[in-house]
Structures are given as structure tokens and as C-alpha cells.
Amino acid sequence: MTDINAYAATEAGGSLAPFSYDPGLIGADEVEIKITACGVCHSDVSMINNDWRGSRYPLVPGHEVVGEIAAVGSGVTHLKVGQMVGVGWTSHSCQHCSPCLSGRQQRCQTGTSTIAGRGGFADRIRVQHIWAVPLPDGIDVKSAGPLFCGGITVFAPFLDFDLKPTDRIGIIGIGGLGHLAVQFANAWGCEVTAFTSSMDKEDELKALGAHRIVNSRDDAAIKAERGYFDYILTTVNVSLNWPLYMRALRPEGKLITVGIIPEPMGIPANALVGGARMVAGSDTGPPDMVAKMLEFCVRHDIKPMIETFPMSECNAAIERLESGKARYRIVLEN
Incomplete structure (x- = not known):
């Protein structure tokens, strides 16, 4: 050879x-x-x-x-x-x-x-x-x-965590991974909310399949989502206000990360115990x-x-x- x-x-x-x-x-x-x-x-x-x-x-x-x-x-x-x-x-x-x-x-x-x-x-x-x-x-x-x-990283959670077409999913970080996750979630039948720090992407995100857009830098806007989501999929590799996102989950909701976040996520136990919510990771x-x-x-x-x-x-x-x-x-x- x-x-x-x-x-x-x-x-x-x-x-x-x-x-x-x-x-x-x-x-x-x-x-x-x-x-x-x-x-x-x-x-x-x-x-x-x-x-x-x-x-x-x-x-x-x-x-x-x-x-x-x-x-x-x-x-x-x-x-x-x-x-x-x-x-x-x-x-x-x-x-x-x-x-x-x-x-x-x-x-x-x-x-x-x-x-x-x-x-x-x-x-x-x-x-x-x-x-x-x-x-x-x-x-x-x-x-x-x-x-x-990038594709399989955000597709795998749909199968591994049994997402249903009736679910509401939030996707954090609309970049190389997130823009694919939005397309997958829309085609899956979910109601899709895109959390982004770039609000100038709003029209583009809706064209990709997002039904709702939320500013990921606006704590008040995230707080207003309390108890809304069945799943939140985060693709970012930076720390965010994770307890705030946990409160945006419904009872038994799941926060799934595919991003390698360098610092501990700092999620208090009561955010998990109250409502039996879950934090999970997914690979490929x-x-x-x-x-x-x-x-x-x-x-x-x-x-x-x-x-x-x-x-x-x-x-x-x-x-x-x-x-x-x-x-x-x-x-x-x-």
C-alpha cells in the first residue's frame, strides 16, 4: 500500500x-x-x-x-x-x-x-x-x-431518552450542533424552543423548525418558562444558570447535555428531588x-x-x- x-x-x-x-x-x-x-x-x-x-x-x-x-x-x-x-x-x-x-x-x-x-x-x-x-x-x-x-450527537438523545412527538423540547445553543437538533426535533413532531444568545438568528431559526425563540442571556425570559419543558437539550460548552433551566422543566423532565462543560454544573439536590427531574449526558x-x-x-x-x-x-x-x-x-x- x-x-x-x-x-x-x-x-x-x-x-x-x-x-x-x-x-x-x-x-x-x-x-x-x-x-x-x-x-x-x-x-x-x-x-x-x-x-x-x-x-x-x-x-x-x-x-x-x-x-x-x-x-x-x-x-x-x-x-x-x-x-x-x-x-x-x-x-x-x-x-x-x-x-x-x-x-x-x-x-x-x-x-x-x-x-x-x-x-x-x-x-x-x-x-x-x-x-x-x-x-x-x-x-x-x-x-x-x-x-x-454533530448529527448523531444530537440525534442519539431522541432514541436513548424516548422523546415523543407530543413533547416540548428546548434546545440551548444554536450553532453546529443546535441547528441540527432544531431540525431533528421539528421533524420528530415536537414543539421546539430555541434558546439562543443571538436573537438576530430568529428568522433563520424559525426556517430551521423552531416554533419559539428565547434569549438565553435573559434570566427573566427563562424564568417565565417555569415548568414548561419535557426535555431541554444543551449543546453549549460554557456554564449557564443551570438551576434556572431546571425550573423550566416539567415534573420528570430531563436536562440532557451533549456539550463538555468544564466547570461543575452546580445543580442543587432539591431541583432534582422536587418533581423527580433528571440531569443526563449523551455521547454519540x-x-x-x-x-x-x-x-x-x-x-x-x-x-x-x-x-x-x-x-x-x-x-x-x-x-x-x-x-x-x-x-x-x-x-x-x-
Whole structure:
């Protein structure tokens, strides 16, 4: 096999530079994918900067990959060369631990995240076959990449926490994750309230599917929502007035976070005990759930709003992401 050509950071916080590596012989349970496009996620930046203290360099970012299968291992029978697939946060899992055997492979304790191996800012990538999820007919390939991380991150709670079409859901933070969550919730049949600090997005949010808009910086406006929501899904990675949001839940309501908030959330016990309310977290999803999400997106014409850059301009793309001005996801194209 020829070398894989990629872009890598060689130190924490460093710019990305061309980097090539020999992937070795393809494993029996692996596929090699010729990358068409790869989304850029805030998690890529966190790994480049070693914010989570687990990065290893040279580090090739990228975990929202779409592309064409270029080779398959000897044990792969359900995928074929030329098939279009996508890959998200996870690239390998053990297939014998309790989470793997129960269909929650994304929670494998010895699994490998795509970004911690060799990611998608490259011309090719190797992954375990179960994590190469076929793209359904009718999906927009250019914008599909962000669905494999941002999309599944906000779709998984709908299944994991049994959201119903009759539920009222509030979504905090209308960015790369939140703008997809609004579309999912509307198509699911829920009444959707968008909590945003950018009230200039009101018309855009209604076009995406929000029925109501609330200013997330206005404590009085949030207080007025007391006892209203069955679920609140928060996508932000900053601290907010969490007790105030807890009071906006109905009895037995749930506050679900998919954002990595660095500080303790500081929710008093009486906010949980009174009304049996719950705080929960959600990660991504197993391959089967990703496939269901993709079918749901095609059925309801859900897609991320994207800006595109050539793969060679990955540093400019990261600068654009860090500026906070991207609407709403960035995709690198080969």
C-alpha cells in the first residue's frame, strides 16, 4: 500500500502541516476509504491543543469523514470497493465487551476514536468495517460528513431518552450542533424552543423548525418558562444558570447535555428531588443508530448548513471555526 497523505499537528496548539505515514497492511476487519470530504469540529481543535490531555503527536484531526471504499480486508463481506460510506468519532471497537455486545459500541472501553488514531484530514483513512456506515441514496454527500459527529450527537438523545412527538423540547445553543437538533426535533413532531444568545438568528431559526425563540442571556425570559419543558437539550460548552433551566422543566423532565462543560454544573439536590427531574449526558451512537439517523435525514430533507474549504486550507478552516462566525459547520473537500 502507498503512504497516506494527511495534515497533522506536531505539537500542542501547532498549525497543521503536510504529513505522510505508512498504514501498513490492511487488517482483515478493516476498510480503506478514499476521502471525499471531512467536517471540521470543535473537538478537532481540542485535540490539536491537547485540551483533554490525551493527544499524541503527530496528530491528524478529522472525524466527520465521507468517501469511497478503496480496499477491504479479507474478513469484510458486507461492504465493497466503490461504495460510499461515512465515519464518525469511533474507528475501532473490541466487539466482545458488554457495551459492544449490547449494541452500544460507541461506549467500548478499549475502542479507538478516529481522531486519536489517524483522522480524516487526509486523502485516505483506515477504519474497522462496522464503523464505515453506508450512505443512503438521496443524501447530499458534500454536507453528510458533519452528520457523523454533530448529527448523531444530537440525534442519539431522541432514541436513548424516548422523546415523543407530543413533547416540548428546548434546545440551548444554536450553532453546529443546535441547528441540527432544531431540525431533528421539528421533524420528530415536537414543539421546539430555541434558546439562543443571538436573537438576530430568529428568522433563520424559525426556517430551521423552531416554533419559539428565547434569549438565553435573559434570566427573566427563562424564568417565565417555569415548568414548561419535557426535555431541554444543551449543546453549549460554557456554564449557564443551570438551576434556572431546571425550573423550566416539567415534573420528570430531563436536562440532557451533549456539550463538555468544564466547570461543575452546580445543580442543587432539591431541583432534582422536587418533581423527580433528571440531569443526563449523551455521547454519540452505534453504527445502527447512525444508519437510522441518515435515513431520517433523507426522509425529512435534513442537512447541516455548511461552508467549504479545500483540504489544503485546513488551517484557514480552523481559524474560521474559532472565530465563531461559521454558519454552521465547516467541511474540507479533497
